[in-house]
Amino acid sequence: MTTPAAAAGTALGQPWSSGAARTPDGALSVAGLDLRALAAEHGTPAYVLDEADFRHRARAYREAFEHAFASIGTGVDVYYAGKAFLSVAVARWAHEEGLRVDTATGGELAVALRAGIPGADIGLHGNNKSDAEIDRALEAGVGRIIIDSLGEVERVAAAVRARGGEPAPVMVRVTTGVHAGGHEYISTAHEDQKFGLSMAAAHDGAPSPALTALRLVLDHPELRLLGIHSHIGSQILDPSGFEVAAHKVMGLRAELAAQTGVLAPEVDLGGGFGIAYLPQDVPLDPARLAKDVASAVQGACVEHGTPLPRISIEPGRAVVGPSTLTLYTVGTVKDVTVGDGPEPFTRRYVSVDGGMSDNLRPALYGAQYHAELASRVGDEAPVLARVVGKHCESGDIVVHEVRLPADVRAGDLLAVPATGAYGRSMASNYNHVPRPPVVAVRDGAARVIVRRETEDDLLALDLG
Ligand SMILES: Cc1ncc(COP(=O)(O)O)c(C=O)c1O
Ligand SMILES: N[C@@H](CCCC[NH3+])C(=O)O
Numbered sequence: 001m002t003t004p005a006a007a008a009g010t011a012l013g014q015p016w017s018s019g020a021a022r023t024p025d026g027a028l029s030v031a032g033l034d035l036r037a038l039a040a041e042h043g044t045p046a047y048v049l050d051e052a053d054f055r056h057r058a059r060a061y062r063e064a065f066e067h068a069f070a071s072i073g074t075g076v077d078v079y080y081a082g083k084a085f086l087s088v089a090v091a092r093w094a095h096e097e098g099l100r101v102d103t104a105t106g107g108e109l110a111v112a113l114r115a116g117i118p119g120a121d122i123g124l125h126g127n128n129k130s131d132a133e134i135d136r137a138l139e140a141g142v143g144r145i146i147i148d149s150l151g152e153v154e155r156v157a158a159a160v161r162a163r164g165g166e167p168a169p170v171m172v173r174v175t176t177g178v179h180a181g182g183h184e185y186i187s188t189a190h191e192d193q194k195f196g197l198s199m200a201a202a203h204d205g206a207p208s209p210a211l212t213a214l215r216l217v218l219d220h221p222e223l224r225l226l227g228i229h230s231h232i233g234s235q236i237l238d239p240s241g242f243e244v245a246a247h248k249v250m251g252l253r254a255e256l257a258a259q260t261g262v263l264a265p266e267v268d269l270g271g272g273f274g275i276a277y278l279p280q281d282v283p284l285d286p287a288r289l290a291k292d293v294a295s296a297v298q299g300a301c302v303e304h305g306t307p308l309p310r311i312s313i314e315p316g317r318a319v320v321g322p323s324t325l326t327l328y329t330v331g332t333v334k335d336v337t338v339g340d341g342p343e344p345f346t347r348r349y350v351s352v353d354g355g356m357s358d359n360l361r362p363a364l365y366g367a368q369y370h371a372e373l374a375s376r377v378g379d380e381a382p383v384l385a386r387v388v389g390k391h392c393e394s395g396d397i398v399v400h401e402v403r404l405p406a407d408v409r410a411g412d413l414l415a416v417p418a419t420g421a422y423g424r425s426m427a428s429n430y431n432h433v434p435r436p437p438v439v440a441v442r443d444g445a446a447r448v449i450v451r452r453e454t455e456d457d458l459l460a461l462d463l464g
Contacts (some may be wrong), residue, residue, distance in 0.1 A: 017050035026377035032444035034068030047353035068290035091115035160222035180241035215406035231270025243296035250300035317421035324420030355389010375413035378405020
């Protein structure tokens, strides 16, 4: 076990985790643990997860939403969206903090079950669930299966018929047409994409696919309609999209009730709550967000004359994103002259021992990150730098633009904050680079919760 730093030092603030600080001699620490000591013991690159920060954010979302919705007279369930990052330890922490666990594949479901999360506290999503995934979810007695297509209604019903037993609790995922999110690829409620069932009526006046699916669920005795699900996108910083979507879903719920006499008991408003990646970013405030969304839900229910549903949400990034930093070691440092016009400038390329295999987001979405030296503060004035990885790809960029001390050099430790969501979970073995460990830090002590991959792990799959 690594020894704690002598003193925690000065807190860094966003986009770092709440336990990140600078020690009196200029190094970074997390939860009282000096990252130089952590690197010496666990190596780099490594994801360093501040457990108290994770737990605090999980609790903050649950309490904010419970409070806001209790004040209008209904209850809330918060599901931690495991796609952002799931391991046995974090599934347990989320559950201990009163959250349920949302899974998107059989693999995520397996992790949640391995963590001992009761089936009733697990949800299963997926736009292309296999029969095996549906069966496994039924076997585990999951609290809800979120249906994503018309064909899936019959497939889940058939699986229940084959097994016998209680009707399966299902939600229907709908697309509201609200366009929100940081990048086209992470925006999920506009019409022209693969998720959910559109609320828009067909051109020939036929009912919308969303309404058709809901009615089809009601026609199947093997299914119990739990509710309607809407997830509008990810890394959303403007709360108004959630309010508009909530309004639309309440309208659909009322329409279904008018047509069938069945009022769906629950509505899930998804995840997607945006965080700070850069020091100047303004993240969503859970208390403010919850209040605004609760008031939109209440307003829509009054307008439609329907009782309030029970609400659920599925934050992933907002819980785990800021809790984690990636710790790298600097290797090559190279100055490149950019531009051949009248004002060429120099960009310092700082190569680290990871890259797009441990953080795909800059290459995939042009995502922006921040970085700072972690082993010392640096002696010289900052210069414009680009942090790049070690992969055979010029788009292998970790941080597009950041100012680093001019004396940054090989052997320095560099930390990139806010890499907890969709970092390890989207990591790859490109160029046969083993994936880094996830090291959880709490009260000055480190614990490896996902170990580093080895070359033997990679070669174990190669049958020659
Ligand atoms: C259905 C669903 N729920 C929850 C999430 C979690 O999103 P985020 O990590 O942005 O909160 C996603 C991902 O965008 C999703 O597709
Ligand atoms: N993977 C995305 C978010 C997608 C969320 C899943 N629907 C990201 O890194 O931002």
